Amino acid sequence: MDQRRLRCKELEEKVMSAEEAAQFIKPGMTVGTSGFTPAGYPKAVPLELAKRAENGEELKLTIMTGASVGPEIDARLAESGAMVRRYPYQTNGTSRKKINEGSVKYVDMHLSHSSQQIKAGFLGPVHVAIIEAVAITKDGGIVPSTSVGNSNIYVEKAEKVIVEINTSQPLELEGTHDIYDIPLPPHRKPIPLTKVDQRIGVPYIPCDPDKIVAIVETDITDKSRPVAPIDEISEKMAKNLIEFLSNEVKENRLPENLLPLQSGVGSVANAVLAGLANSPFEHLTVFSEVLQDSVFSLIDCGKVDFASGTSITLSPEKLETFPEDIKRFKDKIILRPQEISNNPGLARRLGVIAMNTALEVDIYGNVNSTHVSGTRMMNGIGGSGDFTRGGYLSIFTTASTAKGGAVSSIVPMVSHIDHTEHDTMVIVTEQGVADLRGLDPVERAECLIEKCAHPDYKDQLRGYLEEALQHKGKHTPHNLEKALSWYTRLAETGTMKES
């Protein structure tokens, strides 16, 4: 193997094929992998595990990651039946199907909680860690690739460590990572981070070389996904959100260069970040999980000074020039463990502006981020709760309708709650902005209906509120017989609209 990639002499004898390395993983084990979004996750060894399962071996593995990973894990291991339990996040179509059939047990966690719960042993032992790396240092330190996620936790916690050295990942990534370990209580000290661009750790994951049982070379690329073009609705939402932020600056509730931005993944997030390129804001910073195309564009156009995250996930187009581009971006980005990138205490200290996507919002400001009609898992809560609860401002975006207008994203009572009324400050749709700060439940309902609901649903929502106000309990008025009727109507008639 290339000596620039494997610098630890004593580990040379551990180099083996993916098939051999996969033999360390036995049925019933818990495997912790690198990866956060389809970036920096191991590919070669998981593919071998899938093959074993496809050949009839009953692997029944528990898979823990940073967040979502690529299809080599969440499609192949789910489809083959190798994976029976999954923590703490996923976005893959195949794993989603298995989860909603009930054949994969999925535990949807705050991503910053996953780190400490794994470390504390709340989720049981981690038998083997599989970590994608660009290099191993001479002391056995693992230099991650395009994400950090929970890799440092798995390396520490696992009995055995398998490293996939991926030669498709540029070695120039070395130096972008900042690994800082948080011990368990009662041994915790203040995390010294006070600025987005501050380095507080080391650029590799420290690892006792004796723990590394296998090193596998591979060149399978991150399975990046194209960025959806920005549609008219997303553009309107972005415009509304940026107007809101501008007004906060005008009212002296935000500094002129705002505060560190966190943004979820997806087309609205992309539209918002694209909108910032044409905004008057300058010297912006990003303190987020995932650094996508738009963040790099904002750095290139001089709007963003620095971006901190735990993962770089690029479109296929951007991925192509990444080995060259990383040289330019290297001193403008940091990748941190998700226990740091998603730390609610740091989000609060830095004063993050949290911008995340809601599936639906109810008139009292409760947000459903995860469950379609209350029962079917879409992706998971991811880091949205970490940033929403900890941030200075919490903003949720959603188009006011879905399914061609058959579904209203503003409903009387959401079918599942991920973010409560106590945590959601501002809701943005293409219709407008509902600033819920300081409003009581009935005021919130009036504001959300007037500012955010689609005109097709306003009367129906007003009707619900008026009727609910006739019932006992006028603080958060509800008619519990009808509160969830919009979903049953949708299931029966194909639309939430009253006939």
Add this chain to the structure above:
Amino acid sequence: MDQRRLRCKELEEKVMSAEEAAQFIKPGMTVGTSGFTPAGYPKAVPLELAKRAENGEELKLTIMTGASVGPEIDARLAESGAMVRRYPYQTNGTSRKKINEGSVKYVDMHLSHSSQQIKAGFLGPVHVAIIEAVAITKDGGIVPSTSVGNSNIYVEKAEKVIVEINTSQPLELEGTHDIYDIPLPPHRKPIPLTKVDQRIGVPYIPCDPDKIVAIVETDITDKSRPVAPIDEISEKMAKNLIEFLSNEVKENRLPENLLPLQSGVGSVANAVLAGLANSPFEHLTVFSEVLQDSVFSLIDCGKVDFASGTSITLSPEKLETFPEDIKRFKDKIILRPQEISNNPGLARRLGVIAMNTALEVDIYGNVNSTHVSGTRMMNGIGGSGDFTRGGYLSIFTTASTAKGGAVSSIVPMVSHIDHTEHDTMVIVTEQGVADLRGLDPVERAECLIEKCAHPDYKDQLRGYLEEALQHKGKHTPHNLEKALSWYTRLAETGTMKES
């Protein structure tokens, strides 16, 4: 006035009657007061405001506090119509009635969020602060009485400050407070606190003497409430909880002296703390909001080494000997601003064991802490969210039934959610302990039904789950037509039991 109480010469001319001081408060103003539980809140000036409202003046005040306060504010100002809006917590019967009638607008907030949102101006200006104190230092520093709450925020933010020097509060309280200011982002540094007993601030609220417009002397006592005797159900819950903690120590997931304890207010909390007196645990510490009788008993019996909170609220019995007792407890307790006592980042750093009370829990682990049948406000979320989300362990206690068995506290879907499935680790009833860590929704449901539900409701809950599993979406199975039917049945038939 006693020169030991008022040490700032230039402020002597500001001494006046409560009636005169109340004149600084004009209709439509926002008033920020001291107080957290019926402890350390101003009494004399609010009573004058109530009189004015009773005499027909339309005051329409917004009242912001630390948390709940005594009847001089939440009963008299609500009843008289002087108060039309209330932040961020209350527990009073009269204000509750007004809130549920819709005549007082109540915004129920995470108590640690209230501090920063007020400071950031998210809730508008604060015109006048009224702070109860035991003394004013020679530089105008305000020495709080039995609570700190948001007093430091109101003193900083308000245009004018009224101080009530309460001679019924022992001057010996001076030195128990530790006031530490957190600036707004982007100016925040790490809060240096790493141990429960650590002092990081000053023992008074710094205040420019020019800002103090009135000083009122009063001797109206804190309206403390008797502690309910511990019943059999609470005792069983406490026993179950302590067994759970003992097992965590055995499994090496907790140190032998546990981690700092946070406990909500009420009879179960009291039973748990009383149970600790007879437990094998030693050298315990408390990092909580409210220090009640039981905390002082645990200090006296040598079980608790140190307790940090933002308020001391005692039974009438304990209050009587408090001026003498405080001398003994003074070096074993600290009262901090609620932005520190309730800081989720500190709860996480210290590894707090959060123990709070649920009104009801659903089979998937979502907790309702606030709304009876989804619409009627009981008290509010208080600090439970701060500690639950930030803590190392999050535990909720509830009796398995209420209303003589007519209400099951374990239901298919809670009618309001304050703590989501992502945040609740352990549920304790008198029936047993459901350890939900690492379980997927269906496993959680099975565990909660078997371990925590009352035998009278187990079959009914199992029936709901089985039927829900026949529906689409087997990750979090629900039958949305029946999910809330337990409440409508209760309203119609007087019981949640199926006939």
